[in-house]
Amino acid sequence: MNAHYLFANRAAAGRALAQALEQVLAETDLADPVVLALPRGGVPVGFEVAQALGAPLDIIMVRKIGAPGHKEYGIGAIVDGAPPQIVLDHAIARTVGATDAYIEREVASELAEIERRRAAYRTGPPCQVKGRTAIVVDDGIATGNTVEAALRALAKSGPAKIILAVPVAPHGALARLRPLCDAVVCLATPEPFYAVGAHYADFGQTSDEEVVDLLARARPGCSQPSD
Template sequence: MHRRFADRADAGRALADQLKHYAQRDDVVVLGLPRGGVPVAYEVACALGAPLDVLVVRKLGVPWQCELAMGAIASGDALYVDEELMRETGVSQPEFDRVLADEKAQLARREALFCDPRRASVDVTGRVAIIVDDGLATGASMKVAARALRARAPAKIVAALPVAPHDAAGRIGDDVDEYVCVTAPELFFSVSQFYSDFSETTDDDVRAILARASSASGPASSG
């Protein structure tokens, strides 16, 4: 029987338990993928005593099936394209280019929204960077997040997830240095099936979580 989480906070605490070897180290940072990954990442950062930041990514959805990712983009012009899926779904280059343009605009909007001039972004250079999301389906978001992060020269990149398909580690491949997942079912249809409460995380929720994390002298448990 695979683990089912009450909500994202519960998932974050379960994930933090798998990352205890990184607790109370000054060379560890936690980065949540907005929006749903941020409340999970907050719990991880609190438990580990690590600073929290966001790494903005946008999924490039197939035009007629937007939840199916044919790629993803991230801060710093990182791009991942699943060319095999594009061929299988018959997405043309002009169709792809339109989705890419739309998502680049959304990425820029999110970056501006989550960038508070009063809150310095976390420096990952030479540090262990733990990328957290609320789950993984295709792997596109995690792959592009890792590629964007690699350009910032961390010592190590860890992909950390509450739930992902049993073969997800292979999909991520060598884009990350370590892969941690709480539960990895063989029967996987969507991330939401493993949460009792998978209600939407809003932009305001993300901003509030980031403000809460940065206002503390050091991350403390949210209980």
């Protein structure tokens, strides 16, 4: 593998992340862990973590809100719920010309996509997180808006602890997210930071079929609440 890349693929990143998490769990009293991955790219990483820790795997339904004309450039994110959790970088939104009307349309569109994915991915009842150690996993962090939305929504479900675990992220994003977690595990914080995919030799898109398969293989014990 080219030395430029930190990880061969998402599965390799997940195995490396699991080793770091095993050390954290061994040193800290973190009861009854459950792994919560951000679909789609976070699921292969989360699967490896869940397998290594002997923990169930579930997903957090979160979607990026993209800039007008540049959907991959995130200006915020949304997590479904009652009510949905929306995180916006208002300064960036103004800079890229995202009006209130545009944002409303994007929120409605992304909520519809969340519902589609929920119907496609769900292979059983959602994991109970109340009173458990929730380990939030993604394949990496760029702006941090998507993960921030996920963390804020998760906190409302009453987990005993929240751990954010990612293979790669910029220092600035981690600093902003750290107050929302009890612990952060990140394998690499390269500077300058350009894009998550730049640190993977294979960063091909994760398919819906792969997500469904990994969730089905990891489902045992997911619906069991902690005592």
